[in-house]
Amino acid sequence: xxxxxxxxxxxxxxxxxxxxxxxxxxAQQPQRVARSVxxxxxxRTAIVEAASRVAPAVVSVxxxxxxxxxxxxDFFFLPQEREQLVQGFGTGFVVxxxxxILTNQHVISGAEKIVxxxxxxxxxxxxxxxxxxxxxxxxxxxxxxxxxxxTLGRSTDLMIGEWVVALGNPFAYxxxxxxxxxxxxxxxxxxxxxxxxxxxxxxxxxxxQTDAAINPGNSGGPLANALGEVVGVNSSIxxxxxxxxGLGFAIPIERAVRVEQEILSHHEVxxxxxxxxxAGAESMRDWxxxxxxxxxxxxxxxxxxxxxxxxxxxxxxxxxxxxHNYLDWEAVKLDLHVGDSVRVKVLQDGRxxxxxxxxxxxxxxTAEKVTVVKGLQLVTLTPQIRAxxxxxxxxxxxxxxxxxxxxxxxxxxxxxxxxxxxxxxxRSTNDVTDVLEALKSRQLIRLYFERDGQVGYSDLLFR
Numbered sequence: 001x002x003x004x005x006x007x008x009x010x011x012x013x014x015x016x017x018x019x020x021x022x023x024x025x026x027a028q029q030p031q032r033v034a035r036s037v038x039x040x041x042x043x044r045t046a047i048v049e050a051a052s053r054v055a056p057a058v059v060s061v062x063x064x065x066x067x068x069x070x071x072x073x074d075f076f077f078l079p080q081e082r083e084q085l086v087q088g089f090g091t092g093f094v095v096x097x098x099x100x101i102l103t104n105q106h107v108i109s110g111a112e113k114i115v116x117x118x119x120x121x122x123x124x125x126x127x128x129x130x131x132x133x134x135x136x137x138x139x140x141x142x143x144x145x146x147x148x149x150x151t152l153g154r155s156t157d158l159m160i161g162e163w164v165v166a167l168g169n170p171f172a173y174x175x176x177x178x179x180x181x182x183x184x185x186x187x188x189x190x191x192x193x194x195x196x197x198x199x200x201x202x203x204x205x206x207x208x209q210t211d212a213a214i215n216p217g218n219s220g221g222p223l224a225n226a227l228g229e230v231v232g233v234n235s236s237i238x239x240x241x242x243x244x245x246g247l248g249f250a251i252p253i254e255r256a257v258r259v260e261q262e263i264l265s266h267h268e269v270x271x272x273x274x275x276x277x278x279a280g281a282e283s284m285r286d287w288x289x290x291x292x293x294x295x296x297x298x299x300x301x302x303x304x305x306x307x308x309x310x311x312x313x314x315x316x317x318x319x320x321x322x323x324h325n326y327l328d329w330e331a332v333k334l335d336l337h338v339g340d341s342v343r344v345k346v347l348q349d350g351r352x353x354x355x356x357x358x359x360x361x362x363x364x365x366t367a368e369k370v371t372v373v374k375g376l377q378l379v380t381l382t383p384q385i386r387a388x389x390x391x392x393x394x395x396x397x398x399x400x401x402x403x404x405x406x407x408x409x410x411x412x413x414x415x416x417x418x419x420x421x422x423x424x425x426x427r428s429t430n431d432v433t434d435v436l437e438a439l440k441s442r443q444l445i446r447l448y449f450e451r452d453g454q455v456g457y458s459d460l461l462f463r
Contacts, residue, residue: 046226050165051182053228054093056148058180058221060117060169061103061126061140063088065110091168091180091221092116092140093230094149095260099124099142102256103220104235105131108138116142121178130263134203134271135334136235136251137259138220150222153229155208155252158187163226164210166234166248168218180221185212185248192249193327194236205331207249208232214248223250232256255335272336272359273388275302276309278326291347292316293323299363299387307357309346316352317345363388364400370429372436375403380428381417393419393450395427411458412449419455420448 064087090107094100101116108114114126124142131138164187167180188211194204210223214234223232232250262269277297292314298304315323318332319342336342341358363384369377378397379385385398396417407413418426421435422445439445448457 047163047165047184050224050226050228051167054150054167054222054224054230055180056119057094057150058119058167059092059094059101060178061090061092061107061220062115062117063108063111064113066112089169089217090219091217093222094147097145097147097149099144099147101140101142102233102260103138103140104233105133105136105138107220114140116140117178119178130267132259132269135255135259137256139260139263150230151228152253152257153225153227153231155231155254158190158208158231160189161186164212165224166210166212166214166218166221168221168234170215170217183213185210193331194249203330203334204236204249205327205334206252208252210248210250212248270338271362272333272338272340273362274304274333274357274359275299275387276304277390278315278329280326290314293326293329297387300383302384302387303357303360307355309355310348314347315344316347318342364398369400372429372432375406377401378429378432389415391417391450392453393417397426397429397432410460413451417450418447419450422446
């Protein structure tokens with residue numbers, strides 16, 4: 001008992017000898033190092049490696065623009081133009097060492113000033129090289145060389161359930177550094193087609209679905225596989241709260257790169273034309289009974305007409321993809337280059353057959369353009385252009401390009417079809433030129449135009 005008490009107090013018991021064991025600290029050091037190395041190795045997972053490979057090339061995108069504002073008093077008084085300076089935020093990633101950056105088109109839409117922030121916090125002014133609202137891709141350029149770039153992968157061999165990481169800038173300037181945020185998840189699905197929303201300019205087709213958290217501000221950032229290869233551009237989420245609920249979507253990287261190459265080469269994206277229309281959203285439930293997508297119109301002399309396709313045929317497959325509804329067909333068209341050949345399978349009079357369609361330029365692209373007044377360019381309507389645009393009227397002059405200033409002062413838009421001026425029908429651009437040349441200074445005219453299947457008019461003071 002005494003020995004136990006003394007031992008507890010650190011003293012020796014009388015008549016007992018304490019055995020002292022000396023441990024060599026240097027002998028334990030290799031074991032500690034080995035355990036540390038093992039733990040570090042277990043922490044450095046594929047997710048960590050992937051994020052570390054991609055992060056250096058991720059940038060923040062800050063956009064400044066003017067936005068019109070209204071108030072409750074606008075109901076009682078004539079509205080006056082009021083604008084305020086607003087900032088928007090998104091993400092991008094460097095694809096070329098000379099400063100070429102990919103992001104979403106909706107991130108930079110309406111931008112008057114674009115600033116790119118590198119990972120080290122450096123702010124660089126960015127130039128908008130080009131944008132494509134249809135695919136929601138934009139290309140930026142900063143004047144800096146030797147920038148780190150991402151490694152591009154393939155979206156075509158993604159496996160459902162494999163790990164991916166999404167990198168972005170969800171908090172913009174609210175954080176103290178420019179380090180991108182990393183979220184991890186899996187590939188939930190591929191080939192997702194999202195029905196266009198009321199305010200959605202782009203077509204989100206053949207998308208990659210992931211449960212990696214994508215929040216506002218992540219738009220335009222990269223989605224990478226476990227090898228650190230970028231397979232998509234983070235673009236949109238389904239949410240009711242504004243935050244991630246595990247339904248995120250990314251644009252396939254192949255589509256984004258194709259748009260980038262078109263913009264860098266031609267300063268615009270050339271759209272391939274096949275010259276046929278199909279039944280839209282109203283017929284999506286009829287796929288099982290029809291067995292495919294119903295062709296509702298074929299442009300005379302167009303690529304589909306030359307391939308032997310007819311109105312009433314049912315498309316069942318295109319470019320190796322089964323067509324369930326019109327979105328599947330739009331997804332095939334979206335990734336076609338001008339001049340590409342696409343093999344389609346079709347039911348003609350109930351019998352299956354195959355046709356090869358060679359796509360061409362849009363008729364409006366190849367049509368002769370006429371500038372009737374400064375800032376207003378027109379083309380004469382042809383059957384091919386009528387089919388391309390889905391117009392109701394058979395004759396008129398289509399607005400091919402209009403400057404923002406002229407659009408604001410006239411109320412006209414790109415794609416409007418001028419069908420009459422005062423009481424004179426318009427059948428060509430020459431008719432518009434003749435009418436305008438005959439007008440006297442400061443004469444009021446009424447211009448009738450087709451838009452979205454409806455005919456409207458605008459009263460203009462010709463100067």
